[in-house]
Amino acid sequence: MISKNRIKFIRSLHRKKERIQHQKFIIEGEKPVKELLASDTAFDSIYFTENFASKHIEINGTLISGKEMESISVLKTTPGILAIGDVLRWKKPNFEVGKYIFLDRINDPGNLGTIIRIADWFGFDGIVCSKGSVDIYNPKVIQASMGSIFRVPVFYEDFDLLLPQVYQKIEIIGADMKGEAIQTFKFPKNGFLLMGSESHGISKGLHQYLRHKVTIPKYGKAESLNVAVATGILANQFING
């Protein structure tokens, strides 16, 4: 059972404005909720359906009807389990040591979630999105990240302010069609991998801060690669040399 007021509250978290106001977000699905429980993240409640409970391990939460679940779920097909978590609070690093993925104007939530998962796989120290990029608590980001949001720090920064401050100390490597082939480029030990938007590339104003430009050689005819795929290929090269 779940009260009408509570349903209304959870539904309000479908919207970014209310997520910011309440500092809460929705996590759906068995794997993401398990990862939430395994993390240090504070959460406020877990709801599940009888259908979910009959097929999965025991979860400490509130049993609700399938119809109630549908009314609070963000997804077309609800996985039968939903948690409300507190927004994540990562301590901001000085960025001078470590490997970071910088995303300039990323707007597809599935791509951001997939890139968080990539950063988690390769052990990057964090992801930095430019202001105005898609919200990390967008349900599609959560879903695509497959639980990696609980392990990879994600920050939002104004690149026009941050990059001028750091580019002389940190090697910034930009993905650019005119860059050096990744097979011959020698990636540094620390640095930022900067990915531009799929349709417009890296913002013009930021090119001056790039120490290096790299590209993934093309042999066929596609105009571009999906940005998460390109990030995966560059991240693999950055980490594995």
Place this chain on the structure above:
Amino acid sequence: MISKNRIKFIRSLHRKKERIQHQKFIIEGEKPVKELLASDTAFDSIYFTENFASKHIEINGTLISGKEMESISVLKTTPGILAIGDVLRWKKPNFEVGKYIFLDRINDPGNLGTIIRIADWFGFDGIVCSKGSVDIYNPKVIQASMGSIFRVPVFYEDFDLLLPQVYQKIEIIGADMKGEAIQTFKFPKNGFLLMGSESHGISKGLHQYLRHKVTIPKYGKAESLNVAVATGILANQFING
């Protein structure tokens, strides 16, 4: 203007069964429709809205209202242009020469579309999906492929029948957590890159046909990579060595 019967026909193409029956499929969006026009694919009609026409180049097609477009579109937000194409007919190769991506039980349409785009970027000779995989004419595949479906041959085969016939002549390289690190593995000139399903890996019965197993070394904690991202990393290594 578009007749009610025509609307009904186009709407029927939202379903796989009717796509197969009529041998037609829907292509939406400016870029995919442009790629259709640039290809040899036969198509039967193009519809666009006034709103689309006012912002884009001239298209030879039928002007319909925004409301009519919504009624035939598969997408939540219609791009204002939609074409009906004839299903693609690729000549089946003997597979003995060339580089192919084999997908065992891929079910996410976005991932299949993204992999078609990867194959197009790197110049693979084609993609082969196991029987029962997601339909290439699923609108989400078309959208994610960004027009690459018109350039990359995609086939559906029963792997349990095909692989036993060819594995002694063709090097089949399977993506497997227990495989050799891709950084040290020497990819052959021709061969099949076989990707398993994201949740279950390569089917057990197919392991006997793998000449090699390769893996993308992990340094962090994510359980897995998205299958399109993993395919992109392996494809890059296969092509660029």
